[in-house]
Amino acid sequence: MSLTINSGKSGARFRKKLIAQTVAASLAAASFTSLAAEQSEPEEDIDDVIVVTAQKRVQNVMKVPVTVDSVSSDTIEESGSILLQDIDKFIPGFDFSEGTMTQAGVTIRGVSSPNISVGLDPSSATFFDDVYMPRAAQNVLFSDMQRIEVLKGPQGTLFGKNAAMGVVNMIPNAPQEDFEGFIKGTFGTDNLVRIEGMINFELMEDVYFRANFLTNEQDGFVENVARPEWNEGTKIWELGAENHDAARAAIKWQVSDSTDVTFSFDWDDLEQAPPMAIGLSPYAWENPNDGVPGNIDPFADKAENDVRNGVEGRDMTAYTLKINHEFDENWSMKLVTSYREWETVNRQDEDGTAQITRYLDTSNNEKSDIFYNELQFNYVGEKLSYVGGVTYSKEDVYQETEINVTTDTVARLVTGDLNGQVKQVVGGEVLNGLQQAGLIDMAMGDVDTAAAIYACSLQGLDPSNCIGQVTFNDVVDQAYADSGLEMDHLWNADEWANVLSAFGIDASPEFVMGTGDLTYDLASQMFGEPLIFGPSFAGMFWSENFINTGDFTSYGIYSDFDYQFTDKWNAFFGLRYTRDDKEFTWEITETEFAEERPGVRNILFPSVPMFGADESWNELTGRIGTGYQITDDHMVFASYATGYKAGGYDSLNISSATMPFEPEEVKNLEIGYKGVLADSLRTTLAFYHTILDGRQRSIESKPPGQNQALPTVVNEDLELNGIEVTLEWEIIDGMILGAVTDYRETDQESEAFYNAVGELIPAMTISGESSVNYTITYDWMMDIGLGDTRLHIDYVFAENTRVFEVGQPAFVENIPNYYDDRQDLNARLSWASENENWELAIWGKNLLDNRYVEGSLGGRTADVLGTPYVTINRGLEAGVEVKYGF
Numbered sequence: 001m002s003l004t005i006n007s008g009k010s011g012a013r014f015r016k017k018l019i020a021q022t023v024a025a026s027l028a029a030a031s032f033t034s035l036a037a038e039q040s041e042p043e044e045d046i047d048d049v050i051v052v053t054a055q056k057r058v059q060n061v062m063k064v065p066v067t068v069d070s071v072s073s074d075t076i077e078e079s080g081s082i083l084l085q086d087i088d089k090f091i092p093g094f095d096f097s098e099g100t101m102t103q104a105g106v107t108i109r110g111v112s113s114p115n116i117s118v119g120l121d122p123s124s125a126t127f128f129d130d131v132y133m134p135r136a137a138q139n140v141l142f143s144d145m146q147r148i149e150v151l152k153g154p155q156g157t158l159f160g161k162n163a164a165m166g167v168v169n170m171i172p173n174a175p176q177e178d179f180e181g182f183i184k185g186t187f188g189t190d191n192l193v194r195i196e197g198m199i200n201f202e203l204m205e206d207v208y209f210r211a212n213f214l215t216n217e218q219d220g221f222v223e224n225v226a227r228p229e230w231n232e233g234t235k236i237w238e239l240g241a242e243n244h245d246a247a248r249a250a251i252k253w254q255v256s257d258s259t260d261v262t263f264s265f266d267w268d269d270l271e272q273a274p275p276m277a278i279g280l281s282p283y284a285w286e287n288p289n290d291g292v293p294g295n296i297d298p299f300a301d302k303a304e305n306d307v308r309n310g311v312e313g314r315d316m317t318a319y320t321l322k323i324n325h326e327f328d329e330n331w332s333m334k335l336v337t338s339y340r341e342w343e344t345v346n347r348q349d350e351d352g353t354a355q356i357t358r359y360l361d362t363s364n365n366e367k368s369d370i371f372y373n374e375l376q377f378n379y380v381g382e383k384l385s386y387v388g389g390v391t392y393s394k395e396d397v398y399q400e401t402e403i404n405v406t407t408d409t410v411a412r413l414v415t416g417d418l419n420g421q422v423k424q425v426v427g428g429e430v431l432n433g434l435q436q437a438g439l440i441d442m443a444m445g446d447v448d449t450a451a452a453i454y455a456c457s458l459q460g461l462d463p464s465n466c467i468g469q470v471t472f473n474d475v476v477d478q479a480y481a482d483s484g485l486e487m488d489h490l491w492n493a494d495e496w497a498n499v500l501s502a503f504g505i506d507a508s509p510e511f512v513m514g515t516g517d518l519t520y521d522l523a524s525q526m527f528g529e530p531l532i533f534g535p536s537f538a539g540m541f542w543s544e545n546f547i548n549t550g551d552f553t554s555y556g557i558y559s560d561f562d563y564q565f566t567d568k569w570n571a572f573f574g575l576r577y578t579r580d581d582k583e584f585t586w587e588i589t590e591t592e593f594a595e596e597r598p599g600v601r602n603i604l605f606p607s608v609p610m611f612g613a614d615e616s617w618n619e620l621t622g623r624i625g626t627g628y629q630i631t632d633d634h635m636v637f638a639s640y641a642t643g644y645k646a647g648g649y650d651s652l653n654i655s656s657a658t659m660p661f662e663p664e665e666v667k668n669l670e671i672g673y674k675g676v677l678a679d680s681l682r683t684t685l686a687f688y689h690t691i692l693d694g695r696q697r698s699i700e701s702k703p704p705g706q707n708q709a710l711p712t713v714v715n716e717d718l719e720l721n722g723i724e725v726t727l728e729w730e731i732i733d734g735m736i737l738g739a740v741t742d743y744r745e746t747d748q749e750s751e752a753f754y755n756a757v758g759e760l761i762p763a764m765t766i767s768g769e770s771s772v773n774y775t776i777t778y779d780w781m782m783d784i785g786l787g788d789t790r791l792h793i794d795y796v797f798a799e800n801t802r803v804f805e806v807g808q809p810a811f812v813e814n815i816p817n818y819y820d821d822r823q824d825l826n827a828r829l830s831w832a833s834e835n836e837n838w839e840l841a842i843w844g845k846n847l848l849d850n851r852y853v854e855g856s857l858g859g860r861t862a863d864v865l866g867t868p869y870v871t872i873n874r875g876l877e878a879g880v881e882v883k884y885g886f
Contacts, residue, residue, distance in 0.1 A: 065627025065637035119649030154643025157574030175208035188879020237273030279352025316342035352869030388559035530599035741774035756859030
């Protein structure tokens with residue numbers, strides 16, 4: 001059965017908000033960066049309009065008949081950006097999650113697919129220097145970048161990997177003939193130290209070398225006050241601490257006027273604090289100033305994360321060979337071959353407390369590599385342009401997902417099971433009492449009516465006051481509570497003695513304490529349950545691990561044609577055939593605690609010996625469209641494209657071995673306008689209608705019989721309707737005011753699933769979900785006679801869409817700022833000497849000092865241990881920057 005929710009009032013409210021916000025954004029005009037895409041070669045500048053190569057050829061961005069946005073090297077520097085999550089605000093409809101570095105994900109037009117499973121592909125493809133980047137490799141530091149392009153919608157006929165929702169294309173600067181270089185230091189809040197450098201020179205005739213490095217280190221902003229004994233002698237990170245280094249070296253050989261060969265090496269090293277867990281439970285760090293047990297304020301300056309050897313790390317290297325050759329003035333080719341390997345670890349706290357009986361951590365460990373190859377041919381004629389090629393990639397993946405608890409936590413889980421058994425005994429006694437009293441016969445066999453009559457008799461009330469209001473379970477619950485037999489933890493001697501007495505074992509608390517494990521071993525033998533063990537095993541660790549391996553092979557062949565019918569009118573058409581072969585294995589290991597306590601079994605997930613599955617998917621996708629140049633300053637365009645993302649497997653859901661996830665399939669209709677109004681206002685409008693079938697969304701799920709919530713993939717169908725606006729207004733020479741904004745309405749059909757606390761969320765349809773976001777920028781280049789002074793300001797508004805997330809637990813309503821819209825103000829003031837050798841700057845981020853709950857609720861232990869948690873953003877940051885160029 002499906003449930004339909006009509007959100008007409010909500011849609012109207014959001015449309016009113018859209019009108020107000022779009023008017024404000026339009027008056028402010030446009031994002032300097034969304035249209036700014038620089039090329040290093042001067043001939044690529046066309047009439048002072050920045051160009052892009054999104055369609056594999058040099059084109060004026062204002063005359064490309066597709067939706068493409070670009071962020072220039074200037075904007076990257078002015079905004080202090082070093083990651084994709086720093087520049088997403090400059091591109092409408094684009095977001096890069098600020099979650100973990102190794103599990104982040106691209107979101108385009110509201111569709112993302114961040115998931116820890118190595119058996120799934122991202123919905124949007126990411127490329128670095130023409131090479132496809134798998135999920136765990138996407139979040140790389142970038143230094144010495146030429147530009148970053150983002151294309152929305154299916155892009156399989158232009159890039160070497162089929163992309164359902166879009167492509168992110170990171171383009172680093174290539175080696176060149178001229179000598180140049182720089183060294184830059186950035187220093188700021190929380191002991192931020194960022195050092196960046198680059199050098200480029202000619203090694204020998206026609207051979208050029210370019211190298212850069214970036215190191216970024218910053219202290220955390222929440223003090224971790226947990227000091228468990230198992231972390232003695234190891235680093236205890238402040239929550240939010242960062243430590244990330246990267247370097248790149250490239251050699252380019254200009255073999256002839258028509259041929260060049262480039263070899264590059266990329267290195268990326270991450271070792272920093274694991275994702276934080278700010279506990280929001282009675283068991284979390286207790287603020288002495290609020291008088292409330294536990295923690296209710298996610299923005300306090302202290303928290304307890306007792307994760308053993310917690311760290312987020314990645315060691316990654318890549319080798320890339322590129323060959324470009326021009327056959328003649330029309331034909332050219334490019335060969336790209338690359339090998340990338342990485343190891344990751346992400347060991348994080350999952351309970352947000354320092355209580356040993358509520359301890360649970362997870363660690364996602366990967367060791368994977370990909371061999372990626374693409375051969376591409378290009379033709380540019382007087383009327384016809386063509387790009388086509390073949391791709392081949394082979395990815396070998398290994399993933400170990402650790403779930404670690406203490407034996408103290410295991411004993412707590414066993415306590416819950418024993419409480420259930422004791423409650424059944426109490427229920428039996430209640431039922432027997434109702435039978436002996438003749439109340440069941442009086443109620444004609446209806447135990448709920450009999451219990452209601454009994455409850456009323458205790459209070460001297462007429463039975464009609466209780467029938468229908470009190471059930472048998474209500475009476476059992478009350479009798480169980482009155483019995484005093486419910487245990488918080490079975491190692492509590494008083495509670496354990498009471499339960500033993502209920503089962504006919506005469507034992508006092510003093511006897512329990514004095515005999516150590518004796519009474520627990522007796523109970524273990526009586527019930528035939530090795531999981532009942534005594535406190536001599538306290539403080540030990542218990543692990544249950546998922547181990548997955550995969551062998552993925554992908555093939556593709558694509559062709560795209562663009563024909564210029566007249567000076568004003570062109571049309572394009574492209575097709576792509578893709579095949580994906582996947583082999584995948586699962587294994588759930590038996591806990592090593594079985595060596596200490598023979599006979600015990602896994603308590604979270606049953607052990608499963610290794611087994612495998614394999615499947616293949618293939619798809620033919622394409623695009624067709626046209627552009628019409630009304631005048632030199634105005635054009636309109638339209639396109640229809642289909643996209644595809646391969647099916648796959650969920651590494652934490654072994655049932656996907658027999659029921660692998662089907663591919664995501666996308667149909668996208670888009671119309672747009674690009675133009676220059678009043679000689680100073682550049683405008684881009686794009687309207688799109690997207691149908692996405694089989695979206696693979698990751699949620700935290702705890703189905704019946706599973707003791708622990710885990711990331712699980714569910715399918716849903718989406719229909720998206722949206723508008724994206726990019727404006728740029730040059731007020732006077734050197735002063736640019738800009739804005740980007742996007743508005744989207746979504747209809748969603750989701751399948752039934754269990755949420756993080758085990759509640760069954762029925763299949764439903766939600767209509768009218770909407771969101772609006774915008775960024776306003778201001779850039780002013782001032783000539784004060786002693787060099788150049790530049791002021792950059794950006795203001796970001798992002799609407800909070802958590803209200804539309806299906807299946808959230810009810811308690812999120814009480815989390816401060818959880819549903820707040822996001823508003824960030826950032827600024828940078830810089831001065832460059834007349835010879836441009838020196839540059840000094842002061843900068844600030846989040847100048848409004850707004851605090852937000854980041855990402856989704858950490859709910860993996862919310863039900864089983866009562867310990868939900870959240871992550872939060874860093875507050876106001878400020879600092880200085882010094883750069884010397886040569």
